[in-house]
Amino acid sequence: MVEYDRSQTREGPEAPGPRICIVGVGGAGSNVVDRITLDRIVDATLVCAHTDVRVLGHSMAPLKIQLGAELMKGIGAGGDPDLGREAALFSREQIRQAVEGHDIIFISAGLGGGTGSGAAPVIAEIAKNTGALVLVVATMPFSFEGRRRLAQAEEALELLQKRADALVLFENNRMGELILPKDGIQKAFNQADQLIAQSLRAVSTITTTPGLVKLGLDDLTSALANANGRCLFGFGEARGQNRGVEALKKALKSPLIDSGRLLHQTKNLLVHVAGGESLTLVEVEGVMKQLGRHVPDQTHILFGLGVDAKLGDAIAVTLISSLGLNQLNAHAAAAPPSEMLQPRAEVPAAAPKREAPAKKLSPPYAPPVETSASFLFKGEEMAVVPVGEAFPLNHGMPAEEKETEAVEQPMLMQDEPVAEESTAPIIESTPETARIPVRTPAAKELADAARGKESTLASVVARSVTLQTEAAPPQDDLITFDTPVVSTISATSTVIARKPAATEQQTFSLGEEDRGRFKDTEPSIVQGEDLDVPTWMRLKKKLRR
């Protein structure tokens, strides 16, 4: 009789496990590596790479790489990704030596800063070239860190996406929900690190340990497959009676999943259930049934099951999925409006722009202030309601600017289809087009702004001011700079075409001020329109007669 060793059919215990390497890049990355070192949760080579020699000194990682020692002289990259990249390129050889000979390389980095965003893509490339699988675990900056860091992070993200086999992305903003508001910042960061460390461990165990129902890297990538997706990750471990359901509950409690609500929209969901020898089929069934309540029918569930003696009598449930940024934001907007409604990008972007034109607009046409007031109550011109001027009390702007606006607003309104009859005193308008004089510096600036940050601008405008919903794109072509002092924008009478000039101008005037008595309240935003701003202002419909 032929003896057949059944254990051979599985991955035998003697087969060496894959060699794993975890590289922490930059401040956030090294924190995660520290956490992993302290917890000893993964059997891997731990490497810490940083430009700042002080951080390296504190790091617990057994292997440390000082990036660009000669270039940086041990000083951090100071938030400049270019420096970070240079430094990493300088230390190419060292990095390669450190990561060589591993099967799976994890790179953990906090994007947005200098070293993290600059060096991580370089390291990813080097790692990729050694022939290993490269997984990147990255965090996006907090929104309070500002627009610039976010842009840097997004840039780095793009590079990483090309080079890594899989990208697990965490949103720091959501991490904030991990802890109670009164907890210290220390704890917040700790918790975030812990969560990332957990996810690293989970991903490495899932993809490497043998399982009854095995999940491979392919499953992981398909769970994470989502253009510009953010990772939804939940991990829970529980013991004792009802441990399966408890573990799932804990996993769902993860703020990145928002107690299961975010799972409603996912297309792919990776579920991994692991337990000790005592794991029963009924328990697994229970977990999956419970999970079924949170997941729509059409979701593709990638199910994995593993028995790991190390877990003892505990059951661990891991959920991994991803959601596009848009969906995530939509969800955030739909959910409790109080804390999440504040669009993250807008605040810093809008503020500087307001100031700039305010300085530039010296009022060449500044009429006596009465103009604006007088035409309100004179039958003929009553229809011309100066948009920016309507509620003078609420204007926080300097008087000079106010006046300019008062002149310009009526002019802008001219090109409205209905507008012909009501001509503002200053300029003549043909039925089809209206010529709007704009002082060159301001016009140029606006045009540049529109060109440079079309998308940001569009989003800012769309959110903050309802009038300009379809604003930005077509306009800059219309602006011509032929005269030195005054450039003319000719806008056709269609609403969209004339938006450009209007867009910019109104962004300044239709701020908080125009919400009247609702300026202190939470805005009622529906489809990007602030409904507290008077309807007539938004529709910008000429009031008849």
Add this chain to the structure above:
Amino acid sequence: MAKSTIYAGLEIGTHKICVVVGEAKRDGAIKILGVGQAPSRGVRKGEIVDFEKVQTCVNDALVRAEDRSDVMIRNVFLGVTGAHIESLNNRGRHRLPDDQTEITEDDVEESKEIARSVSIPQSNVFLHSVTRQYIVDGVEAVRQPIGREGRTLEADYHIIHGIRGRVQNAIRCVREIPLEVEDVVFNPVAAAQVVLTREAKMQGALMIDFGAGTCDYVLYEDGMITASGCVPLGGDHITNDVSMALQIPNGRAERLKVEEGSVLYDEVPAGEMLSIEDDTGLILGEVERAFLNEVMNLRTKEILTQVRVRVEDHLGRLGAGVYLTGGVSLMKGVDAVAREVFGIKVTRAGSAPVSGITATFENPQYSAPIGLIRYAQILDSEKPFLSPLKRLGRRMQELLSAVTF
């Protein structure tokens, strides 16, 4: 239980704060004993922004209500609203164990439990969860499933929830008066109890409580509450629009809106002028009536459209049409605009089935506070088919005890 019970309903509105004292008779009739009202300060869009001002106003209203009704008020039913309140329908499905064919109370409880275990944001709290119907083996509209044969039982729930902190704020504000809050009720749910007749509910009706701060709505279909919610836009927005369009202070805009305003501008002869006076009676300027009306029309139409957007799916099945109540429903022409927006029959309605000071209950401004009395009565009545509402009461008590300590 006593033959009749006296309840007090408190509505902290954006325009006025109103305390209604009513006597609920055993036979279901309600007699209004007194109404105390005070203009509201420190409320925006249905939510309290300035505690102290609101408390003063509530006190005023309370004293007046006590005076008129000759009742000492200790407990109130508090009506709340606000943009944060949302609703959803959820269905809980329970499969009976294989060896059982008859539905028992436990099964019903189980299915309810499942239906209620809908995930709402952690910061939110259930305000109401009302059973709409039971479904046994796919057969809909079962009112009483216990004792029926079946394999699966589903419970259909309408769940109204809001942000815990904001609901608590309202409660805390009232408790400091001091007044005990017996129950918190979402305003339109209360108002619907007196505005909509049972028949209207069966035929399908949309009730819109068009108040100063918010526009709350409840939609009934086949006698079941199907949708409810709050659009954080109201009469205040109309006033604000007017004030900004005419560049006049808010108070004057409000007066102009109430006294002269209408939302119909087509028939207004061109050139008809209104004069605007300032505080000293000096004539500030003139404004064309059509202009004023159009500003108001645009906003009113928009607000109603916002409501329409939210109930779009159900509009086809409203036999009884739209019922408009609340302060803004007194505005001239608002029903015509509503008809234009919804395309179905529109009725302006106050609360109907009460007796007492007639002037009060005919006024749609008082629908919600009077509804609170009716709601309290329903909550306390022991008719078996209303038991879900009782359960709801218990839930509310849980909430309140959580709030207290």
